[in-house]
Each structure stands twice: as C-alpha cells, then as structure tokens.
Amino acid sequence: MFSENEPKRVLQFSLGLLVFQAIFAVLLYMGVVKIQKEIQTEQQQKRMEAEIAQLKEYSDYLDKNEDELRNFKHDYQDILNGLRISAEEGNIKAVVQQLAKYTDSQVDDKSLRKYQDVNHIHIDELKSIAITKLAKLYNEQFPYSFGCNVEIYRIPQSVNILDIVRIIGITFNNAIEESRKFSDKSNAKVDAMYYQEDGNFEFKIRNKIVNDTKLSTNILSKEGYSTKKNHAGIGLANIKRIESKYEECMLINYGIEDGWFTFDLEIMPDNENMEEE
Template identity: 55%
Template sequence: MVSVQFILAIGVFFFLLIFQAIFLAVIYREIVHIQRQLLDQQKQEALAQQKQLLVKENEQLKEYADYLDRNEDELRRFKHDYQNILLSLKVSAEKGGSQALVEELEKYTSSQFDQKALRKYPDVNHVKIPELKSIAIAKLAKLYNEKIDYSFGCEPEISQIPQTNLLDLVRIIGIAFDNAIEASQQLEALGGQRRVEAMYYQEGGDFEFMIRNRIGGPVADSDQLAQAGYTTKEEHAGLGLANVKEIVSQHDEQMLLDYGPEDGWFNFSLTLLPENVEEEI
C-alpha cells in the first residue's frame, strides 16, 4: 500500500516541476522582450543617425543648389556673350595678320571654359523642390566624378508634385541612379561605351522620373531582377530593385513602376499619380 508520505513527495515533485516550467517560461519571455527592446532601440538609433545625416546632407546640397540657381543662367549668358566677343576679336586679328593673337585667344578660351563642367548640372535649376533637387545634384556629381557620359533634363519647371512621402520617392530615385552608375562601372570593365540619361517630367498633375543606362549584354527578366539577393555585380547584396518594389508596394495606388532592358539600354520609369486620380476617372 502506497504511503501518504510517498504521495506527498510525488505531489511536491510535480509542483516543483510545474513551478520550474512556469518560471523558465517567464524568464524566456522576459529575455525575448528585452532582446526586442534592444533591437528596436538599435534600429531607432540607426534611423536617427541616418536621418541626421540626410538632413545635414540635404542642407548642404540645398545651399549649393541655391547657389546654382543664382549663377547658372547668368553663367550661360556670359559664356554666350564672351564667345561672340571672342569671335569678333578673332576676325579682327585674322584681318590684321596677327596669328599669335588668335592662338592666344583660343588658348585662353580653352583654359577658362571647361565645356563639360558647364554642363555638370543641366536643368537642375528648373527643379524647385529641395528634396528632388538635392538627390539630382548628388547623383549628377557622382556621374561627373566617375567620368560617365550623362544627360539630365527637367522641362517644364517643377515646383509642385502630387502629395507623397518624399523620403520614399528620394530613396527610389537614389537607388535607380546608383544601379545605373554601378552598371556603367561594370560596362567599363567590359570595354563598353557608358551613358546614363535621366529626366524629371511633369504633365497633367503627375510626376515622372525616368532613367536609362547602356548595358553590354543579356539581362535577366524583370521578375528575376526584382528578387532580393539577385545581382550580377561583385560584392553587391542585390537589394536595389527589390527595395524599390517594396517601397512602391506601399504606394501601389499612387506609384507606377516599369523597368527592363530594351535595345542595349536598361530603362527605369516611375510615375507618381495624384491621390484623387481614381475619383477623377
């Protein structure tokens, strides 16, 4: 016959076992909660640092953009007038037989005007939205420094676009530029001719950003290109287009995305629609 003491011992054992299990579950839950808090705190700190960096960079670029606005048109007029003056002096010198003066004038012109530098920021002064202007300046400067042939257009002047999250729009534009630049760098290694063409465009209340770059060979299909981790570049995470698609998916009723290779180019197009476009239709 089982004694009372044995039954009590079994009861105490099971009680301690259950208590230990509950205690371990509570401890595990607290550890998970603390880890999540630490991760959230780290993410918040990283985002705060990134935001501060973006704000600082935006302020610097805005200041530079304001300078360009004040000086670009005036510089173009001066260049035009100077060339006319130079032409008249050249004709006079040739009539007078002063070949040395002609050569000196041409040499002075070459030293004073870097034709490519004058075209470093074409049409940027037509962009009146600081965030869009800043990202254009930053990426055009990178193209210029990388010695990649490029063009940028903005006609007509853009001072207002459909209401949206500008940081998301700037991220997409930045990724598209970076992809074009990286593809151009890869193309150079293959001996191809590098070229990037980009533009801001507005019609009927929408906003369009288009960019294309030369490519040197076959490119994966659009679905494969947008897969996270897919890349043809060395030491590259392959997250560019995947990130773009994720951002666009959060604005799927307002943003239209199109991209893919065509006739030796990789084309990328983003259209931002007014929020009430469906109501108007």
C-alpha cells in the first residue's frame, strides 16, 4: 500500500524533474547562442580580414601602377622623338605599329582596368564595397566594367550609408552568382557604375543571365523566390524592405530584358538637406 506521503513525494519529484529540465533547456539555449555568436564573430573577422587584404592590394596596385605609368610617360617622349623621322618620311603605319607594340608590352591593360575609376570615390564605405566586389569579379575571371567619372565626396544624408552598401552588396552578389552559371566565363558580363548629379547619388548594375525568362518585378522580389538552385531568394526581398524605409528619397527599378538583369538605384536628398545646401 502507498503511504499518505507517496503522492506528495511523486509530485515533488516530478516538479523537481521539470525544474531540472527547464534549467537544462535554458543552459543549452545559452550555450547554442554563445556558439552561434562565436561563429558569427569568426565569420565577421574573416570577412574583415579579407576586406583589409583587398584594400591593401588596392593600395599596392595604385603604388605599382603609378610608378609604371610615371616611367612610361617619362620614356614616351623619347620614343616619340625617336620615331619622328619615320613619321616625317611618311611611314605613319610603321610608327603606329611600333607604338602599339611598345604600349602592349609595357602596360598591363587588364590590370589597369581592375579598379578603374575607384579613385574618384571619396566615401570609404562606397569605395570599400566597390573594391571588394570588383576584386571578386577579377579573381573569378568574369568580364566586367566599372565606371565613376565624377568625384563623389558626399551623398544625400537622407539614407543610412550602411543600407546603401547593403543594397550594392546584394546586387553584386546576385550578379556574381548568375555569372557562375555560365559554362564559359567569357559569356558572362557585369557592368556597374556610380554617378552623381545635382546632389543625387546613383548606382547602376547589370549582368548577363543564362535564361532570358520574362519575370515581373513582383515575382523577382517575392520572399523565397530565386532563380538559383538551393538558394533562399531573400536578396531582392531584403532590398524591397530597405526601400520601404525611404519611400520619399529612394527610387529602385529592376527587371530582365534581352538577356540582361538590370538594377538602378537613385538616392535623392530630402527637402531639409536640399534647403541646407
């Protein structure tokens, strides 16, 4: 027979077991969170180290090509003087061929285009994301171009710079992922540019796509939609959420046409900033 205290002991044991399980679950959760944070910190550290390495490479690239171009410019006048007699005698074709041959042998045209126009960007965040993504395109040997033919010292304060960087990063990543689908890398192509006029800041990027599917912008930006296999498809959806925070000063257009995916971003100063300027 059970004693009168038996149910009480069973209840106490059950409650103690529940408390123990609750404490164990909390400790387990805290442990998982700690591990996730450590993993994220490690990943962030690796990304930071990679970006620092790319920025150092860019600095070395500038130093190296500045010296090369300075020496090339110094020698070019002597070369022209040496070819002047041939030119005066009417042998223009031979002169042009000699100049072209010498230029090709002295200047690595592909290397010079690697970070073309990045020196016109004077905002660290915008320069850093451009260098990082152009280096990736260059290293993976995808054909690409980048342009920034105006000096950019400031952008509208109406949008958080980190949101702009995030949008630029997402679109570059999408372009790189799509380029990887081409069996022949030479068939891929990515074109991007920064531009500024009347206080506005513009970013444009386009990339060739493997399948010229006729998709609406609503489908492209839908949460979970992706043309990539095993991909979450959250990039353009994230961009749409960012855009919703800046309805009065951010314009975004994108779509697919004639084998290209095109993305345009424009940031406009708000009325207060325009009045201050």
